[in-house]
Structures are given as structure tokens and as C-alpha cells.
Amino acid sequence: MTTYFHAWRRRQADRQAAAWLEERTSARLAVAEVPPEIREDVRLAVDTLLEGRDEEVEPALHELWHLLDGYPGLPERFARLQIVADAVDFLKDRTHSHASK
Numbered sequence: 001m002t003t004y005f006h007a008w009r010r011r012q013a014d015r016q017a018a019a020w021l022e023e024r025t026s027a028r029l030a031v032a033e034v035p036p037e038i039r040e041d042v043r044l045a046v047d048t049l050l051e052g053r054d055e056e057v058e059p060a061l062h063e064l065w066h067l068l069d070g071y072p073g074l075p076e077r078f079a080r081l082q083i084v085a086d087a088v089d090f091l092k093d094r095t096h097s098h099a100s101k
Contacts, residue, residue, distance in 0.1 A: 023082045024050060030077055038067050049083050054090075061087045 027050060031043045045067065048060035061084070068074040078084050 027081055027083050030081055033077070034068075034074060035071065038071075042067050046083070049087050054094075057087050058091055061091065 027046050031039060031046055034042050042064065045060045045064040048056050049064070052060060064078065064084070065075065068078060
């Protein structure tokens with residue numbers, strides 16, 4: 001028998017999965033828009049943000065900004081991606097928690 005809680009939890013999980021798929025799709029579309037000469041390196045940095053370990057987030061984010069530097073509009077385009085915003089927030093939270101210890 002399905003309870004209200006189970007149904008609610010299943011809907012929440014479905015929404016979360018849909019949001020994650022949307023984030024991945026948005027990131028892939030942004031990568032496809034970068035110039036061919038940096039596309040593969042940008043893809044690797046974004047893949048790391050999507051699926052990498054916590055300790056890989058900071059280097060991947062720095063690499064992404066380095067790659068996009070000098071391409072007007074691209075840093076702003078990528079800054080609007082949820083995965084990039086989440087990485088920035090993660091690093092801020094991590095820095096803040098280390099500073100308060």
C-alpha cells in the first residue's frame with residue numbers, strides 16, 4: 001500500500017531527477033557554443049563539475065574561468081549555469097566553514 005508520504009517522496013525524487021537532467025542539458029548546450037579550440041577542455045571542466053569529487057571542484061572551476069577568459073560573453077554565459085553557481089556556492093561554504101573552525 002502506498003502512503004501519502006511515499007507518493008510525495010516519489011514526486012520529489014522525480015522532480016529532482018528532472019532538474020538534474022535539465023542542469024546537465026543546459027551545461028552541454030553551453031559547452032557546444034564555445035569555440036572549437038577550447039571546447040574539449042571546457043567539456044572536461046564542466047564534466048568534472050557535474051560528476052567530479054569535492055576536491056576536484058575548485059581546480060575545475062578555476063580551469064573553466066581560465067579557458068573562458070578572453071572570450072566575450074562566455075564567462076557570463078557559464079556563470080548563469082546552475083552547476084557553476086552550485087560550485088561557487090560550494091567553495092564559498094567550504095571556505096567559510098574552514099575559516100570558522
